[in-house]
Amino acid sequence: MEYANIYFLGIGGIGMSALARYSLHEGRRVAGYDRTPSALTEALEAEGAAIHYEEDVRLIPEAFLDPATTMVVYTPAVPRDHAEYRYFLEHGFRIEKRSQMLGHLSAGKYVMAVAGTHGKTTTSTLVAWLNRALTGGGSAFLGGVSKNFDSNLVLGGGARLAVEADEFDRSFLRLYPDVAVVTSADADHLDIYGTHEAVKEAFSQFIGQIRPGGSLIIKQGLDLRIDNPGITVWRYALDTPCDFYAARVRLLEGGHYRYDIVTPDGVIADCTLGVPGWVNIENSVAAVASVWCAARHEGVALDAERLREGLASFAGVKRRFEFYVNTPKQVYMDDYAHHPRELAATLLSLRRMFPRRRITALFQPHLYTRTRDLCDGFAEALSHADEVVLLPIYPAREEPIEGVTSEIIAERVTVPCRIVPREALADTVAAMPTDVVVSFGAGNIDACCGAIAEKLKQKA
Known part of the structure; x- marks a missing residue:
């Protein structure tokens, strides 16, 4: 590829960050934007990437303002009215989706x-x-x-x-x-x-x-x-x-x-x-x-x-069937599952692994549209647990849809179910009679994992 500079819009995404790291490895200069810092963006910055977290064309490094030497890679999660995306589009830069870049590599x-x-x-x-x-x-x-x-x-x-x-x-x-x-x-x-x-x-x-x-x-x-x-x-x-x-x-x-x-x-x-x-x-x-x-x-x-x-020797993937606590008295694992089939598969696996034990499922729905379209499936899958705690919907790239909340799942679940704010999740779990606990979701429920694990370790 002929471009010396690669600019990533949404550089902190799991797929985008890999492409950014590969580009650094290949000797190209890398810069980019993301909404929030994360462990992935911190690692990229440590390796030489210039990253900012405000949507502002003025923060794009000067070396990346020449369309002759800079290619732009974006994730579909970046809206088309994003100020930086519009700038690159209007100034004749070569702009490709993450998937196109992966195809080249x-x-x-x-x-x-x-x-x-x-x-x-x-x-x-x-x-x-x-x-x-x-x-x-x-x-x-x-x-x-x-x-x-x-x-x-x-x-x-x-x-x-x-x-x-x-x-x-x-x-x-x-x-x-x-x-x-x-x-x-x-x-x-x-x-x-x-x-x-x-x-x-x-x-x-x-x-x-x-x-x-x-x-x-x-x-x-x-x-x-x-x-x-x-x-x-x-x-x-x-x-x-x-x-x-x-x-x-x-x-x-x-x-x-x-x-x-x-x-x-x-x-x-x-x-x-x-x-x-x-x-x-x-x-x-x-x-x-x-x-x-x-x-x-x-x-x-x-x-x-x-x-x-x-x-x-396979150690698995972070946030995929990841155990934080695994003792005879208390089990806690976290999983990225955010589709009914995934939830059901994991809960049924837990049933086989821990027969005759009580399972508590914690779930943060991801996207209003997915919750609307699959609420029946979510409720059916979560009902494989003995008790369910729901968080409010994580919106990601979407605006709210009237009438679509976690309530439409809760009212269909056939086991005891409650809805709590994310900041109260760890304390809620600590106060419950727990045995096997599993948290699910593709949003930011994983930010609670450490606190939940500590409270459950104390109980164990």
Whole structure:
């Protein structure tokens, strides 16, 4: 890419920050804007990025005001009337979405893309970790902070590039993968897509962009149009026999599992994943299928012992099934889940891990449109808990919608449910009779995790 300077609008986002760090690594100057500082922006500033937090054209560094030397990358969450976006548009700068930039950076790589309305972050992060365990190299752009790499960006040798393919704003249609995993295609982002059928059509388009000779790894039972004959289609499942699945699943202490992974080449016996949870077994099967396809492409066989070591040493992703307290008397974990299917999957996993124990779910709805469109599903999923505490809706990029509040979920939940302000959450939980507690949400509920954990540790 010919530009010496890259300016990021929304530089603090998980995907944008990875692109910014990669650009710094490649020797380019980086600057950008975000609404609020965070651990990600602080790390970028420490590495040399110039970042400001006020929407003000005058704060753009002078070196980034020349359209001949500066390219602008923006996230769809930035509104089109943003002052800095308008400035760059009116002055002839090359402006690209984050997904377009990622498409450029993936050129010449063996792209291993993981898509899905849920499960994609953990699965893509595990693909990246298994690439490292099996080959010693591999790069990745991830949608969450990997605990193994302590980053959402992985820089390594070799051609393998693991990418989280995001369906939001149809961003994943900028990618042309060699191997693609599709974990799910549920009704989500309906403020963009309008209907569930439109969501499924976008996933079918993504599948259609797999490179000739490549592979699709798709969840068993997922009904999507597949009409590119030049690819190989593999099905995977949790424990339903198909191309890739788990067998002889045994629960271990602390919610971990031991299981065999069945592949077209045979059985990889006695695998133990480093993170707990029934739902993560399925994610691991998809990840193993992905690296199996990569090895097949390279003409080598999977090293079963290294694979087992990679699975066992996987530390997970921050805010994905992340345990803060795990004792016989008190359990607390946090999860990024913000769709009904994700909530239900996690709560049912907890039921399997901690049978006959009382589960309290804390949930912050994300977006007014998602709450409006999926309130019945949220209520049904949350009713798998024994008690529910809701926070007010986190608006993110949206303006309020009349009549859409957390109340429309609360009134449909079939177990005891209350609504509290975020600042009162930790004290509310401390005063409740708790056993297993799980917090959910894609907003800022995670800012409460430390305080909740401390109070529950005291109770334990």
